[in-house]
Amino acid sequence: xxxxxxxxxxxxxxxxxxxxxxxxxxxxxxxxxxxxxxxxxxxxxxxxxxxxxxxxxxxxxxxxxxxxxxxxxxxxxxxxxxxxxxxxxxxxxxxxxxxxxxxxxxxxxx
Amino acid sequence: xxxxxxxxxxxxxxxxxxxxxxxxxxxxxxxxxxxxxxxxxxxxxxxxxxxxxxxxxxxxxxxxxxxxxxxxxxxxxxxxxxxxxxxxxxxxxxxxxxxxxxxxxxxxxxxxxx
Numbered sequence: 021x022x023x024x025x026x027x028x029x030x031x032x033x034x035x036x037x038x039x040x041x042x043x044x045x046x047x048x049x050x051x052x053x054x055x056x057x058x059x060x061x062x063x064x065x066x067x068x069x070x071x072x073x074x075x076x077x078x079x080x081x082x083x084x085x086x087x088x089x090x091x092x093x094x095x096x097x098x099x100x101x102x103x104x105x106x107x108x109x110x111x112x113x114x115x116x117x118x119x120x121x122x123x124x125x126x127x128x129x130x
Numbered sequence: 131x132x133x134x135x136x137x138x139x140x141x142x143x144x145x146x147x148x149x150x151x152x153x154x155x156x157x158x159x160x161x162x163x164x165x166x167x168x169x170x171x172x173x174x175x176x177x178x179x180x181x182x183x184x185x186x187x188x189x190x191x192x193x194x195x196x197x198x199x200x201x202x203x204x205x206x207x208x209x210x211x212x213x214x215x216x217x218x219x220x221x222x223x224x225x226x227x228x229x230x231x232x233x234x235x236x237x238x239x240x241x242x243x244x
Contacts, residue, residue, distance in 0.1 A: 052230035063221060064235040071230060109173070113230050116186075117163050118223075120173045 022047040026110045026121035033100055033128050041095040041124045043084075043110035051114040053077075053086050053093040058107045058123070067095075067108070100128045132156070134236035136222050142242045148210040151239045154203055155224030163223040163233060164197055164207050173221075179205065180228050212243045 026043040033039060045053065052071045056064040068077030073088035082097045093110060105128045110121040135154040143149055155162045163178040177187040179199045187197070194213070199205040209216055219238045225231040 052232075054232070056235075063237040064223075066232055066234065069232060113233070115229060117161075117175050117178050117228075118233050122172045 022051065022112060022114055022116065022119045024110050024112055024119055024121040026108075026124055028122070028124065029107075030125040030127060033126070035102055035128055035130050036099045037128075039095070039097040039100045039104075039126070041108055041110075041126070043093045043095065043121060045091050045093065045110075045112050047091075047112055047114055049114050050088075051112040053084070054111045054113065054118070055082070055084055055093070055095050056109040056111060056120075058109065060106070064109065100126070102128045102130050104128050134222055134224055134234055136220075136236035136239050138239060139237060140240045140242075142244065143212055144244050145213055146211045147243075148208065149212045149216075149241060149243075151207040151220050151222075151241070153205045153207070153222030153236060155205070155222070156234055157203070159224035159226055159234075160202070161225045161228050161231075161233075162199060162205050163225075164205070165221040165223065165235075167219045167221060167238070168217075176207070178228075185228070209241075212241075214243045217241055217243050 023046045054069045055067040057067045068079040070077040070086035076085045107123045111118045137152045164176040176189045177197045182199045197207045221238045223233040223235045225233045
């Protein structure tokens with residue numbers, strides 16, 4: 021069945037550092053890909069998405085490109101802030117509900 | 131626009147008691163999902179509905195769990211009797227359809243069973 025594998029955390033970075041969180045997937049067909057973010061004590065918020073190969077999703081300085089050839093959807097940000105500290109979930113959706121990765125906890129220190 | 135609404139936000143109960151969690155999806159969304167989040171198991175899909183009809187309940191852990199969607203604007207997840215291992219955060223989400231549409235999540239209900 022469909023699955024998502026993302027790098028395990030926690031990831032600790034200094035403010036203004038470059039962020040990459042790796043995500044790869046296994047799916048039949050052509051799923052939509054998502055990154056969700058969960059801030060402490062809150063629910064999941066959609067961060068960005070891409071619906072077809074080579075699409076780039078972007079929001080709040082975060083970007084991810086749908087790479088069909090490598091079945092990847094890595095999350096990047098050029099300069100992280102303390103306010104980016106959260107848990108990030110990669111997810112895919114084919115013709116079934118979302119399938120999530122296990123989440124990567126990011127801590128950004130000043 | 132109002133997002134997905136869940137109530138209560140926090141629930142503390144004793145083992146053996148009945149617990150009912152409530153969800154109001156985004157207006158116009160036809161699909162509704164219930165998830166459970168724990169440290170050990172991460173995010174698990176429990177059940178989802180399309181047009182108020184349960185489509186897949188294979189994630190419901192036991193017969194103690196039941197979910198209903200009596201109309202397009204309301205769903206409940208009930209645990210009877212509750213057990214300490216049911217302690218988790220329960221999320222409701224909705225989407226326009228069951229295809230590749232974006233799912234929008236509610237703030238969750240944090241359940242503690244003593």
